Amino acid sequence: MYDLLIRGGNVVGEEGVTVADLGVEDGRIVEVAPELGGPAREELDARGLHVFPGVVDVHVHFNEPGRTDWEGIATGSRALVAGGGTVFADMPLNSTPPVLDRETFEAKRQAAERESYTDFALWGGLTPRNMDRLGELAEAGVIGFKAFMSHSGLAEFESPDDYTLYEGMCQARDLGRIVALHAESDSLTSGLAARIRAEGGRGVRDYLRSRPAIAEVEAVTRALLLAGETGARLHLVHLSTGRAVALAMEARSRGVDVSVETCPHYLCFTGEDMERLGAVLKCAPPLRDRAEVDALWEAVRAGSIHTIGSDHSPSAPGLKERDDFFEVWGGIGGVQSTLAALLTEGRTRGVTLPHIARLLARAPAERFGLTGKGTLEPGADADLVLVDLEAEWVHTRGDLHTRWKYSPYLGRTFRGRVRRTLLRGQTVYLDGTFPHPPQGRFLAPSPAAPVPQEVTP
Ligand SMILES: NC(=O)N[C@H]1NC(=O)NC1=O
Ligand SMILES: [Zn+2]
Numbered sequence: 001m002y003d004l005l006i007r008g009g010n011v012v013g014e015e016g017v018t019v020a021d022l023g024v025e026d027g028r029i030v031e032v033a034p035e036l037g038g039p040a041r042e043e044l045d046a047r048g049l050h051v052f053p054g055v056v057d058v059h060v061h062f063n064e065p066g067r068t069d070w071e072g073i074a075t076g077s078r079a080l081v082a083g084g085g086t087v088f089a090d091m092p093l094n095s096t097p098p099v100l101d102r103e104t105f106e107a108k109r110q111a112a113e114r115e116s117y118t119d120f121a122l123w124g125g126l127t128p129r130n131m132d133r134l135g136e137l138a139e140a141g142v143i144g145f146k147a148f149m150s151h152s153g154l155a156e157f158e159s160p161d162d163y164t165l166y167e168g169m170c171q172a173r174d175l176g177r178i179v180a181l182h183a184e185s186d187s188l189t190s191g192l193a194a195r196i197r198a199e200g201g202r203g204v205r206d207y208l209r210s211r212p213a214i215a216e217v218e219a220v221t222r223a224l225l226l227a228g229e230t231g232a233r234l235h236l237v238h239l240s241t242g243r244a245v246a247l248a249m250e251a252r253s254r255g256v257d258v259s260v261e262t263c264p265h266y267l268c269f270t271g272e273d274m275e276r277l278g279a280v281l282k283c284a285p286p287l288r289d290r291a292e293v294d295a296l297w298e299a300v301r302a303g304s305i306h307t308i309g310s311d312h313s314p315s316a317p318g319l320k321e322r323d324d325f326f327e328v329w330g331g332i333g334g335v336q337s338t339l340a341a342l343l344t345e346g347r348t349r350g351v352t353l354p355h356i357a358r359l360l361a362r363a364p365a366e367r368f369g370l371t372g373k374g375t376l377e378p379g380a381d382a383d384l385v386l387v388d389l390e391a392e393w394v395h396t397r398g399d400l401h402t403r404w405k406y407s408p409y410l411g412r413t414f415r416g417r418v419r420r421t422l423l424r425g426q427t428v429y430l431d432g433t434f435p436h437p438p439q440g441r442f443l444a445p446s447p448a449a450p451v452p453q454e455v456t457p
């Protein structure tokens, strides 16, 4: 007897989409096949809907403890399940204190165990002040170490210089953990910003000019050199340029263990949109031009981008309301819209449904050793999302479950709507409601997380 049978959905598997039933027992998928026999304690009719693996968003900033007035784990993870997510990995900043040792790690883990609607993993920081704490963070169970090559925007999360990054990569390699880098050159971005501001620049275009593509390309080049030299595993977050992706692919062909992330906003918006919409689209690296957006989509189709994360990093609204664009908080509210954005834009750009599922679920779960997540294969956790693929809807403020109701996607027409999200077989989201209290569990990475698969489109 199954606990749950999900009947007749279009199951988005790794190779293609097939109409099948899913049998669930003890929170796990035990069988996927057409017309499974019963009995089952509960049946769900999924005919006409698509069944995707739950989104595994390994790049969010829920900012708890310490900055829950910007976002929190309860609100952030509710928004995530409403958007079809079942796992997040939280960045070590902008919570205060940031996650730099065992104590700060445990504080965040406990908060998330109380409040998270999804299962979760945690990142630790790699900064000049916690180089002697990476071992205890690995032991506590971080999926990797995050460092900024440019200023993080927060004084308590400093950037390592090249020497510190080199030493950190050696340690991460020995600890079997991935290093995730925000790759923009601090020297170039700070230098340009100082000159542009001295000339009186305060606007969106001035901000864009202060963080040109070369700042990313230079930092990525240096990061790849250091990773190649040290043998560290590297994850380049939020790449925004085709050139940087190409450099990473070239390094991979030489044996560097590097994976590449981009975010929906680099695929859906341009610098012109940033000029039009302003603070809601401020982010770093900044948005680029149409040609760069096209290059990123080409990289997605070619399989050169492995994961897509939201980089959800909102602030309280006050920090978004500054006349000087350089002083506006940089960070996008996007945790709820990753799947909808990909289903809408990705499909028009020729990205298949199994490929979307791979980018949003399977690849991040595999890369970070989150065993049993990101797939609909028997044995995996029954983390899945039922989507009405042809539903067209306009995203409005009332849809948002985040702490603050802003998003650059408001007013956009999406095609594909999340109806229901299940975590370990239990419905955690159903058409705007959350039927169960938070029950998220901590996920430690499996000791031997695999190297990223060679991805073919
Ligand atoms: N501190 C922080 O969350 N920064 C993020 N925001 C953003 O736009 N890029 C980032 O790295
Ligand atoms: Zn970043």
Ligand SMILES: [Zn+2]
Residues within 6 Å of the ligand: 059, 060, 061, 091, 311, 313
């Ligand atoms: Zn981030």
